[in-house]
Each structure stands twice: as structure tokens, then as C-alpha cells.
Amino acid sequence: MAEFLQILISGLSAGSIYALAAVGFTLLWQASQTINFAQGEFVMLPAFFVLVFTVKMGLPMSIAIVLALFLSVLLLGALFKKLIVEPMLSHGVLPLVIATIALGLLMKEMVKEFYSPLGQPFPGLFPHDVMSILGAKISVADFANFVIAMGTIIILQLFLSRTRTGRCMQATAQNPEVAKILGVDIKRMVMYTFLINGALAAIASVLITPIYLAKFSNGEVLGLVAFIAAIVGGFNQIRGALVGGLLIGVIDNLSAAYVSAEYRQAVPMLLLIFIIMVRPQGLLGTTEGRTV
Amino acid sequence: MSRKHLFFVILAIAVLILAPLGQKNYIIYVMCSWLMFSVAAMGLNLTLGYAGQVSLAQASFVGIGAYITSLITLAGYHWVLGWLAAMGATFVIGLILGYPALRVQHHFLAFVTLAFNTIVFLVFRNEEEITGGSFGLVGMPRPEFFGIQTMQQINFYYFTLVLFLISAFVFWWIVNSPWGRAFKALRENPIRAESLGVDTRRITLLAFGIGCAFGGGAGAIMAPLVQFIEPGSFSLIHSLKILLMVVVGGAGFFYGPMLGAAVVIILPEFLRFTEGYYLMIYAFLVIVLMVYSPNGLIGLGQKLMARLKPQQEVRKDMQKGAQL
Numbered sequence: 001m002a003e004f005l006q007i008l009i010s011g012l013s014a015g016s017i018y019a020l021a022a023v024g025f026t027l028l029w030q031a032s033q034t035i036n037f038a039q040g041e042f043v044m045l046p047a048f049f050v051l052v053f054t055v056k057m058g059l060p061m062s063i064a065i066v067l068a069l070f071l072s073v074l075l076l077g078a079l080f081k082k083l084i085v086e087p088m089l090s091h092g093v094l095p096l097v098i099a100t101i102a103l104g105l106l107m108k109e110m111v112k113e114f115y116s117p118l119g120q121p122f123p124g125l126f127p128h129d130v131m132s133i134l135g136a137k138i139s140v141a142d143f144a145n146f147v148i149a150m151g152t153i154i155i156l157q158l159f160l161s162r163t164r165t166g167r168c169m170q171a172t173a174q175n176p177e178v179a180k181i182l183g184v185d186i187k188r189m190v191m192y193t194f195l196i197n198g199a200l201a202a203i204a205s206v207l208i209t210p211i212y213l214a215k216f217s218n219g220e221v222l223g224l225v226a227f228i229a230a231i232v233g234g235f236n237q238i239r240g241a242l243v244g245g246l247l248i249g250v251i252d253n254l255s256a257a258y259v260s261a262e263y264r265q266a267v268p269m270l271l272l273i274f275i276i277m278v279r280p281q282g283l284l285g286t287t288e289g290r291t292v
Numbered sequence: 293m294s295r296k297h298l299f300f301v302i303l304a305i306a307v308l309i310l311a312p313l314g315q316k317n318y319i320i321y322v323m324c325s326w327l328m329f330s331v332a333a334m335g336l337n338l339t340l341g342y343a344g345q346v347s348l349a350q351a352s353f354v355g356i357g358a359y360i361t362s363l364i365t366l367a368g369y370h371w372v373l374g375w376l377a378a379m380g381a382t383f384v385i386g387l388i389l390g391y392p393a394l395r396v397q398h399h400f401l402a403f404v405t406l407a408f409n410t411i412v413f414l415v416f417r418n419e420e421e422i423t424g425g426s427f428g429l430v431g432m433p434r435p436e437f438f439g440i441q442t443m444q445q446i447n448f449y450y451f452t453l454v455l456f457l458i459s460a461f462v463f464w465w466i467v468n469s470p471w472g473r474a475f476k477a478l479r480e481n482p483i484r485a486e487s488l489g490v491d492t493r494r495i496t497l498l499a500f501g502i503g504c505a506f507g508g509g510a511g512a513i514m515a516p517l518v519q520f521i522e523p524g525s526f527s528l529i530h531s532l533k534i535l536l537m538v539v540v541g542g543a544g545f546f547y548g549p550m551l552g553a554a555v556v557i558i559l560p561e562f563l564r565f566t567e568g569y570y571l572m573i574y575a576f577l578v579i580v581l582m583v584y585s586p587n588g589l590i591g592l593g594q595k596l597m598a599r600l601k602p603q604q605e606v607r608k609d610m611q612k613g614a615q616l
Binding site for chain 2: 037084087088091092094095096097098099101102103105106109110112113220224227228231262263265266269270272273276277280
């Protein structure tokens with residue numbers, strides 16, 4: 001029982017970070033029908049910004065993280081939107097999918113070439129202490145990751161539902177034409193979505209990278225997981241992405257422990273296929289979603 | 293087919309026959325690889341460009357074809373048997389995968405195939421008794437036809453070329469058959485196609501199955517070409533690479549995948565002098581191409597042609613191809 005609880009909690013912790021990436025994914029989809037195949041690389045990159053600031057420039061960790069956050073919002077949010085997504089909106093979904101695949105490749109290669117092809121140690125933000133809850137040993141880092149990730153998502157949800165700007169963003173996502181008629185500055189709202197995605201990616205990056213090493217290829221797995229989490233939960237709901245992320249985190253850890261290490265990766269895939277067959281709109285999704 | 297077109301095709305075949313003469317083995321190998329990927333990309337073009345469904349699992353079908361062919365030829369049977377088995381098996385697997393998946397279309401099919409590709413990769417890697425695990429299979433014999441060995445690189449090139457031409461002809465025939473026109477009708481306007489009596493679901497499924505079989509056929513060429521297969525050659529990134537070939541060349545155009553495969557396979561060889569930067573340059577070029585011409589290189593060519601000869605109307609029906 002203690003072992004199960006332990007696996008469950010570390011799964012929830014990893015899952016909450018996946019959820020951050022997945023929420024960004026669904027936001028982009030809602031706002032501009034962008035299926036971002038570079039989402040994994042978006043999460044991989046900010047950790048290297050932090051490394052550049054701390055290791056190469058010698059800045060303290062806290063300042064480096066704030067700078068990395070700004071840089072991510074600027075590059076992965078604003079620049080990505082302006083240079084790649086905006087000119088391609090009229091082309092439909094597929095060319096943009098290809099462009100983001102190429103963008104992911106570009107980011108991966110640049111990190112490999114200009115920083116290092118080897119995994120880099122990344123300082124953890126939290127002490128390595130272990131606390132005991134009901135006999136299960138839980139690391140402080142796992143717990144803190146969970147709290148920060150969930151806190152971020154809750155703040156985002158409050159922002160979207162309680163503030164004027166947030167509601168305008170939701171209106172833009174649901175029906176851009178009507179939103180425009182009602183005087184919402186659609187372009188700006190879509191831009192905000194991209195900025196938020198950049199920030200979410202940076203937070204996820206700083207939280208998840210200490211678990212692995214910082215490596216150029218980290219994005220491959222992360223992107224896939226974010227993707228699956230978003231679809232399983234429901235592509236047009238933030239809540240959906242949250243549930244999907246947590247579910248994938250838990251299932252991944254459980255299957256590593258109880259199924260087989262070899263087929264661990266296959267379990268989320270089978271879940272994905274099953275969900276698409278049975279409930280294509282996702283667990284919490286609504287059917288009305290946009291058609292491509 | 294107009295007379296001009298026929299002349300162009302014969303000229304192109306002549307060039308393909310003469311091209312490898314006097315070249316080094318490595319260059320011939322790259323050309324074989326190009327022809328092989330063209331076949332795989334042709335199959336995806338049928339699914340994507342003509343039937344309008346996004347598949348991200350083409351590399352896994354190439355892999356299934358390659359493993360089946362390897363196992364059959366390693367067991368001592370002739371390659372032709374392996375080829376037929378590979379195409380047959382991938383066709384059937386494509387139908388089995390596509391039947392439930394095509395209930396949900398477009399991006400959902402993309403996700404299902406994405407998951408399928410990962411699962412197939414894991415099976416290749418983990419079922420060591422059959423597939424050799426992460427060490428893969430080595431030493432597939434190259435086939436012999438009527439006493440002619442294909443061990444020599446140049447002979448193998450002609451063998452690949454013949455298979456490529458057969459595949460291209462079959463593809464051309466499908467696209468111009470009533471089926472092919474049904475595919476196009478489906479892509480342009482599914483509701484109208486259905487109301488005109490086209491059984492949308494069956495036709496899409498058929499296009500998907502045939503597309504997968506082309507992938508299997510490419511795999512059957514790959515096994516004796518590389519003579520070494522391992523799971524890593526069929527991972528998701530390679531499916532994306534084949535997708536890239538189709539879209540960069542121009543989805544929905546007959547010559548699109550061949551051009552795209554040439555860009556993806558041969559261009560890196562030319563960019564080799566840039567060393568570590570070539571993938572970056574390549575990725576950058578793809579982004580620029582997609583921003584300026586979502587219809588790929590052929591679309592770009594048509595745009596330029598239209599600008600040079602403004603009186604000529606660009607085919608509007610093809611513009612839809614890349615949009616889905």
C-alpha cells in the first residue's frame with residue numbers, strides 16, 4: 001500500500017508538470033488551430049537559457065530563472081507567433097504542423113551545436129529531503145513540483161474565468177467572429193495565448209529538468225506526453241489537459257512498476273488509441289469543438 | 293497523358309537509367325535510397341494528398357515491410373515472396389488500423405497513427421526472438437533474377453529503379469482510375485462526394501490501405517539495400533521525415549513525393565560541407581518554404597510560372613490539397 005501510494009504521488013507530481021505543457025498545447029489549439037509539434041522542444045529550451053545565465057554568465061539561480069522566463073515569453077511566445085504562425089494561419093493546419101516539426105528540429109540542433117550534445121546537470125530548486133506520509137516516502141521536490149504546477153494552472157484558470165482579459169481570450173477561442181463583432185481585439189488575445197504558452201513552457205522546463213539531465217533530446221518524450229495528455233483529457237478544455245496530464249503521469253509510473261519496463265511507453269499510447277476510438281472529444285471535452 | 297508529358301517521362305526515365313553510370317558506390321547507394329523513399333512517400337501522398345488523411349505512421353509500415361522481407365529472405369526464400377508478403381501484410385494491417393480510426397478523421401487519425409508508430413517501434417525493440425531487439429537483423433541476401441546477381445551496387449540500382457517504375461505506374465493508374473477520382477472528389481468536397489454516391493468511408497479506408505502497402509513495398513526494398521535493419525530506423529521521427537517529403541514536394545501532386553524525397557535524401561549530401569549546421573539550415577529552409585508556399589516546391593514552381601505567364605490560370609483544385 002505504501003509503495004502504491006508512493007508511486008501514485010510521484011506520478012501525480014510528474015503528471016502535473018506534463019499538464020503544464022498540455023495546457024499550453026490546448027491553449028494554442030483553441031486560439032489559433034496550431035498543433036504545436038515543437039511543444040516538447042519548447043519545454044526543453046528554457047532550461048538551457050537558465051544554464052547559459054548561471055554557468056556561462058555566473059548569475060544567481062533566481063535571477064537566471066526570471067530572465068529565462070522573460071526570454072521564453074519573448075522567443076517562444078511572441079517571436080514564434082509573429083514569424084511562423086501568423087503568416088501561415090491562412091494556409092490551414094498541415095503546413096503549420098510541418099513548420100513546427102521543422103522548428104523543433106531547428107531548436108534541437110541549435111542546442112546540440114551551440115551548447116552541448118551531452119546531458120548537463122541541472123541544479124534542483126528544492127532540497128533532496130524525504131518526508132513520510134502514511135508510510136510512503138515522498139521527496140520534497142516531488143511535492144513542491146506538484147504544488148507549483150497545480151498553483152500555476154489554478155492561477156491561469158482564475159485569470160481566464162475571472163478577469164476581463166481572460167474572458168475576452170475565451171470568447172476569442174470559442175467564436176472569433178462574434179468576439180470581433182463584440183469589440184474584442186482578437187489579434188491581441190491570440191498573442192496573449194502565445195505568451196502564456198511560452199511562460200508555461202518555461203515553468204515546466206525549470207521544474208522537470210532537475211529530474212533528468214538537461215539534454216537537447218529531452219523534448220521528444222515531453223512533446224509526445226503533452227500531446228497525449230491534451231488529447232486524452234479533451235482538446236478544447238483546460239481542465240481536460242490537466243486531468244490528462246495527471247492521468248498520464250500516474251499511468252506511466254504505475255505501468256513502469258507493475259506492467260513491464262519494456263512496454264511502459266506503450267501503455268499511454270494504447271490509452272490514447274482507446275480514448276480516440278471511444279470518446280474522440282476526450283474525457284472532459286465537449287463535442288461542439290471546432291472542425292478543421 | 294499528352295504527348296509532351298509522355299516525352300518528358302521517357303526523358304526522365306532515360307536520365308534515371310544513365311545517371312548511375314561511372315558514379316561511386318556511395319552515390320549510387322544514395323540514389324537507391326532516394327528511389328526507395330519515393331515509393332514510401334508516394335504511398336503517403338495517396339493517403340494525404342489525394343484522400344486528405346494525415347498519417348504519421350508511414351515509417352512503421354516501411355519497418356513492418358522491411359522486417360517481414362528480412363525474415364523471409366533470411367529463412368532462405370526468394371525476395372519476391374518477401375515483397376508480396378510485405379505488401380500484403382501492410383495492406384491488411386493498414387485496413388485493420390484504419391477501419392476504426394477513420395470513424396474519427398483528420399487530426400484524430402494523425403494521433404492514432406502517431407501512437408501506432410510508437411507501439412510498433414516498441415514491438416520491434418522488445419520482441420528479441422523474432423526481430424533481434426535493438427541489435428536488429430543483419431546480412432539479408434540481395435536477390436537474384438534470371439541468373440543476374442544484384443550484389444553489385446549498380447545492378448541493385450536497376451533493380452530498385454524497376455520497382456520504383458512499377459510503383460509509380462501503379463500509383464498513376466490508381467489516381468487516374470475511377471477510384472482515384474473518387475479520392476479526389478472526397479478531398480475536395482466530402483459531403484458532395486457522398487451525396488453523389490461515393491462510399492466515403494470505404495474509399496478513404498482503401499486509400500489508407502494502399503498507401504500503407506506502398507510503405508511495405510518500400511520496406512521490402514530497404515531490407516536488401518541496407519542489409520541491416522534496427523528499430524531506430526522506423527521511429528516516429530522517420531514517419532515525420534516521410535511526411536516532410538510529401539509536403540515539401542507538394543501533397544496531391546503526382547511528382548511531389550519524388551521531388552520531396554530528393555530534397556530530403558539528396559540535399560543533406562550537398563549540404564555536407566556545412567558539417568554540424570546542415571540540419572539547422574535544412575530545418576530553416578523548410579520553415580521558410582512552408583511560410584511562403586504551403587503547397588511545397590511544386591506549388592512554388594506553379595506560383596512562379598503564374599507570375600511569368602500571368603494569363604495562365606493555376607489549377608484551383610490543387611490548392612485545396614495542402615489545406616485539408
